[in-house]
Amino acid sequence: MKKVLLTVLLLIVGCYLFDDHAQADMFLTQSGKNVGKIIFKDTPQGLLVQVNLKNLPEGLHGFHIHENPNCEAATDENGKLQAALSAGGHYDPDKSGHHLGPTGQGHKGDLPVLKVPQNGMVQIQFYTPRLTAKEVRDKSVIIHEGGDNYKDKPNPLGGGGKRMACGVIK
Numbered sequence: 001m002k003k004v005l006l007t008v009l010l011l012i013v014g015c016y017l018f019d020d021h022a023q024a025d026m027f028l029t030q031s032g033k034n035v036g037k038i039i040f041k042d043t044p045q046g047l048l049v050q051v052n053l054k055n056l057p058e059g060l061h062g063f064h065i066h067e068n069p070n071c072e073a074a075t076d077e078n079g080k081l082q083a084a085l086s087a088g089g090h091y092d093p094d095k096s097g098h099h100l101g102p103t104g105q106g107h108k109g110d111l112p113v114l115k116v117p118q119n120g121m122v123q124i125q126f127y128t129p130r131l132t133a134k135e136v137r138d139k140s141v142i143i144h145e146g147g148d149n150y151k152d153k154p155n156p157l158g159g160g161g162k163r164m165a166c167g168v169i170k
């Protein structure tokens with residue numbers, strides 16, 4: 001009987017742990033090189049995003065949750081192969097259709113633009129109150145070549161362009 005109780009308890013704890021955490025190993029789309037990890041944790045302040053990355057090019061990079069758990073390349077509407085295009089668009093469960101950044105009421109997948117210093121390493125954490133670990137699991141996280149102005153103009157989706165790094169969130 002004790003063993004059964006212990007098993008049930010472990011299962012409950014296991015489910016709890018599984019449910020409030022998610023994580024993604026990040027890979028450069030061109031070389032396939034692993035550049036670190038992003039961890040997502042539910043907290044009373046919202047979803048805590050812990051970024052631990054290296055070997056990234058200096059500068060500002062668009063940073064978003066995309067809707068599909070798939071980082072494969074795919075062909076765009078012009079028949080051109082694009083890195084990580086299988087990840088789909090920005091996570092937008094409310095079908096807002098607008099890229100408005102992390103504090104806007106548009107895509108829920110819009111994260112704060114990632115600032116990479118000269119040494120290529122990013123060790124930061126921040127809260128994003130509109131998401132949960134359960135929501136981001138089975139999606140992907142993408143870092144773009146270019147920055148993010150949190151608007152769809154002059155270029156769509158903040159202007160980040162090509163998908164530089166990608167990870168499936170598990």
Ligand SMILES: [Cu+2]
Pocket residue numbers: 062063064065066090142143144160
């Ligand atoms: Cu993106």
Ligand SMILES: [Zn+2]
Pocket residue numbers: 064090098099100101107109110157
């Ligand atoms: Zn967006």
